[in-house]
Amino acid sequence: MTDVITTRREGAILEVTLDRPKANAIDPPTSRLMGETFKAFRDDPELRVAIVKTAGDKFFCAGWDLKAAASGDAVDGDYGVGGFAGLQELPDLNKPVIACVNGTAVVGGFELALSCDLIYASDHSSFALPEIRAGILADAATIKLPKRIPYHIAMELLFTGRWMDADEARRWGLVNEVLPKEKLEDRVWEIARLLAGGPPLVFAAIKETARVAEALTFQDTMNKLSHLPTVDILSGSEDSMEGPRAFAEKRDPVWKGR
Known part of the structure; x- marks a missing residue:
């Protein structure tokens, strides 16, 4: 650069x-x-x-x-x-x-x-x-x-x-x-x-959850968790199904970030 x-x-x-x-x-x-x-x-x-x-x-x-x-x-x-x-x-x-x-x-x-x-x-x-x-x-x-x-x-x-x-x-x-x-x-x-090689959507949810939790109590964070954008994206993603599917098929997961 x-x-x-x-x-x-x-x-x-x-x-x-x-x-x-x-x-x-x-x-x-x-x-x-x-x-x-x-x-x-x-x-x-x-x-x-x-x-x-x-x-x-x-x-x-x-x-x-x-x-x-x-x-x-x-x-x-x-x-x-x-x-x-x-x-x-x-x-x-x-x-x-x-x-x-x-x-x-x-x-x-x-x-x-x-x-x-x-x-x-x-x-x-x-x-x-x-x-x-x-x-x-x-x-x-x-x-x-x-x-x-x-x-x-x-x-x-x-x-x-x-x-x-x-x-x-x-x-x-x-x-x-x-x-x-x-x-x-x-x-x-x-x-x-x-x-x-890890799941990018989970990483995103981890970072946003940790950031939000800094200013809230444990219970307030838990109550808000499902409303966080990254957690919402993760819950409806292909990657959320890939982990269990890969485990059942005895293979490494392939994370797509979607």
């Missing part, structure tokens, strides 16, 4: 790579471009899984481009259709997104990883939210992090801005796996291929 955002497509998988030396920081044009990229992924019926990665080994992403901000590009400017980094506020993204974290994920880079459904990290990766030292609210992380890891650990990271290495992130369940950097991408692609 551009030198800043490149994509690789393999079947139903889209790999999106951010490449902005030295720290893969994101300025407004890059954020808008990422939003258009993920919007196109969302709207392409042939694509089922996305991988988010960045170039280089030192920085996964340093978040907001402070040089852009210093030059007059306001922090609260136009991030684009998906909000910051294209994923944070993209509506109706009901497909799995995997973060491939190799290096430092700090401030908005940490929030970019949190915007994904699965996070795989290299063993030299680290995470931090040092906004507190500048008197700034890490808004998206403050909303998301206490829901992903124990509350007291999330508050410690937000209050102190301390660093968390990959092993600690794994202990708290923030990342799915920690691997040597030379094995990271192979593992991420292995998982992406596994998901690409």
Whole structure:
């Protein structure tokens, strides 16, 4: 697409790579471009899984481009259709997104990883939210992090801005796996291929249900479940019959997404 955002497509998988030396920081044009990229992924019926990665080994992403901000590009400017980094506020993204974290994920880079459904990290990766030292609210992380890891650990990271290495992130369940950097991408692609072979309508229903459930009680969510668009589509789909049929015929199911 551009030198800043490149994509690789393999079947139903889209790999999106951010490449902005030295720290893969994101300025407004890059954020808008990422939003258009993920919007196109969302709207392409042939694509089922996305991988988010960045170039280089030192920085996964340093978040907001402070040089852009210093030059007059306001922090609260136009991030684009998906909000910051294209994923944070993209509506109706009901497909799995995997973060491939190799290096430092700090401030908005940490929030970019949190915007994904699965996070795989290299063993030299680290995470931090040092906004507190500048008197700034890490808004998206403050909303998301206490829901992903124990509350007291999330508050410690937000209050102190301390660093968390990959092993600690794994202990708290923030990342799915920690691997040597030379094995990271192979593992991420292995998982992406596994998901690409799964039932896309069920994945969509899982993501919408989980998103709706964040703001509701268990019973309210259950009461609303049959009215969710993705659940309604799933219940009347060919795929809803394919699973039982494949089981009865002792074969692997063939998911068509319809």
